[in-house]
Amino acid sequence: AATISASPAAPSLVLVEFTRNSPDGEERVLLNLDRTYSVARGGQLSEGTLSEEEMAVLLKELEDANLREQAGDYFDDTDCPDCAIYELVYRNLFGEHTLRTATGQEPAWSLPVLDALTALFLPEEPVAAASATVTATVQILADASATSMPSPQPSPATTPTAAATHTPTAIAQPAASPTPSATSTGSAASQYSTLDLLADLADSDAQVEVTPGRVVKPYLSAHGLIVRVDGEPLQVFQYPDEASLLADVASLDASASSINGLPLVWPAAPHFWRKGSLLALAVTDEGDFVDLISQVLGEQFAGQ
Structure with a gap:
């Protein structure tokens, strides 16, 4: 399976880590400050660069989510043993903020940014x-x-x-x-x-x-x-x-x-x-x- 690991030499360059774990496997996204990204999914690794417009829209969603104050654990594994589990790590000037949740348990304020990340990097495969x-x-x-x-x-x-x-x-x-x-x-x-x-x-x-x-x-x-x-x-x-x-x-x-x-x-x-x-x-x-x-x-x- 393809894996991605953040470079230990320059961890500050990684702006967003987004992981989705489901019974079908793990999918992981790394997004850097320079707009480059990597996606590990289905045993394959793809890389690319967001446009300035895409990056601006995503950053707005991240800031609107106010993860500095609202990040935390919003997940109860006893309620959803087969659900997809999401982990979002966002790094900004105020530090590192982590949101952990699962399908059907997402707080309402997190839905726009989770939807934006999913649409950009992990679109559904029919x-x-x-x-x-x-x-x-x-x-x-x-x-x-x-x-x-x-x-x-x-x-x-x-x-x-x-x-x-x-x-x-x-x-x-x-x-x-x-x-x-x-x-x-x-x-x-x-x-x-x-x-x-x-x-x-x-x-x-x-x-x-x-x-x-x-x-x-x-x-x-x-x-x-x-x-x-x-x-x-x-x-x-x-x-x-x-x-x-x-x-x-x-x-x-x-x-x-x-x-x-x-x-x-x-x-x-x-x-x-x-x-x-x-x-x-x-x-x-x-x-x-x-x-x-x-x-x-x-x-x-x-x-x-």
């Missing part, structure tokens, strides 16, 4: 939906095999980075300058789905693996999933229609260096594609991977 997606993927690949395409083998496990979980995404071209892929595919492209993408990737002899769970971003109204293509993570967001997608991504600049005027920092080069109502994002310096996705979705419409 197992049934994920299983349905994987089943559909397997069926597509089986159909592909029947038409003389090789059956893809499971790709190497790749721990998704924070760029794949909490990095703001995609921009839209001005309406007067639509991308060639968007105009040439017409109404068929507008109906392009995640399953179509998976089938097309398999048709390109790529090894495809759908990761259970979902990607939740505060900048997008659609939830996404991570598809590993030859081991590389690709974030895929399915919108109800193309107009919704364009409205969602219109505020990101063409180089993907800012959104809503806020600067974005990427661990590698960002690449954005769209086809109809499907949005895809990869954060990678692997040119062959970018070329492969471009063969399937058309040239990237934004990024570096």
Whole structure:
């Protein structure tokens, strides 16, 4: 299982420690003063950086909770043997403040900050939906095999980075300058789905693996999933229609260096594609991977 430990050389840099223990295992978040964070969850470790806006909102929730005066133990294990147990440690100029509570026992004043931390770092993973997606993927690949395409083998496990979980995404071209892929595919492209993408990737002899769970971003109204293509993570967001997608991504600049005027920092080069109502994002310096996705979705419409 993945574990995170605070660096003993610089413990003051760790601003927040948030742990959720449940019968399914432990999930742990470390957030530093410089906005970098680490998340250990499901045996995987992901890292990234919050935007200035995300950090400001979270700090406000932490201060509004007034943990300096209200922190403490709000948990009775005799009442909830199977509940998730939460521990929140917040460090500020006044010292270290610890809240310990459990599902159904949270004091009302703690709910906003617990909800904010959970939404940012530990979004719910709909197992049934994920299983349905994987089943559909397997069926597509089986159909592909029947038409003389090789059956893809499971790709190497790749721990998704924070760029794949909490990095703001995609921009839209001005309406007067639509991308060639968007105009040439017409109404068929507008109906392009995640399953179509998976089938097309398999048709390109790529090894495809759908990761259970979902990607939740505060900048997008659609939830996404991570598809590993030859081991590389690709974030895929399915919108109800193309107009919704364009409205969602219109505020990101063409180089993907800012959104809503806020600067974005990427661990590698960002690449954005769209086809109809499907949005895809990869954060990678692997040119062959970018070329492969471009063969399937058309040239990237934004990024570096």
